[in-house]
Amino acid sequence: MARKAATRRRVASRGRGTASTVPPAQRICNVVASKKTETDWTYQDAVSSGALGAVAALPTAVDLRAAWWTIEDQEDTGSCVGWATAEGVVRYHMTKAGRLAQNLQLSPRFVWMASKETDEYVSRPETFIEGAGTSLKAAMDIARKYGVVPMSLLPFHVATKMYTGNENTFFATAAQRRITREKLGDEWRATSTAPRGHRSRSASTRT
Numbered sequence: 001m002a003r004k005a006a007t008r009r010r011v012a013s014r015g016r017g018t019a020s021t022v023p024p025a026q027r028i029c030n031v032v033a034s035k036k037t038e039t040d041w042t043y044q045d046a047v048s049s050g051a052l053g054a055v056a057a058l059p060t061a062v063d064l065r066a067a068w069w070t071i072e073d074q075e076d077t078g079s080c081v082g083w084a085t086a087e088g089v090v091r092y093h094m095t096k097a098g099r100l101a102q103n104l105q106l107s108p109r110f111v112w113m114a115s116k117e118t119d120e121y122v123s124r125p126e127t128f129i130e131g132a133g134t135s136l137k138a139a140m141d142i143a144r145k146y147g148v149v150p151m152s153l154l155p156f157h158v159a160t161k162m163y164t165g166n167e168n169t170f171f172a173t174a175a176q177r178r179i180t181r182e183k184l185g186d187e188w189r190a191t192s193t194a195p196r197g198h199r200s201r202s203a204s205t206r207t
Helices: 002-011 043-049 080-096 108-118 136-145 167-175
Strands: none
Touching: 080 108, 080 136, 108 136
């Protein structure tokens, strides 16, 4: 679903009814393969453990479109993983579970840059390089460990600065939208407390 959401969001802005002005040749699709997927839980594992109920039969068609869930445009950035994860998977399921207001957008920039900064491919600094990719598994790990902040806190469009407030306030806000497991269904939940034992980098370096 996340991969499909990324594709849809690169095409047009359905909510505004206008096609993107970015030429196809300037589009960046930099999602990279997730590692160690063989150790992930499968659908059958979820059913066997009781985390999911068995489905008698798959529906012939599924339409996830909703008036509040518009398709945005990543423009000429490398943010497809951020859009697919934050505005695609996490926002949709949290809204359907009643944990998020329909008009509250989540921040693709947070997931996108945090994933690039912490993913399994980190060998050199690449957060500031548009074409540098990241994986969907790393992005979901960000949502699971830290949560996702709203778009108002860290906008997609920035001039020269991003978030300029308190570091602990930022992560405490994100923690209110933290997922508990990487699965689809009604059991997605948001926690209301910040990760325990967190210390900001700036605080740990003070003398």
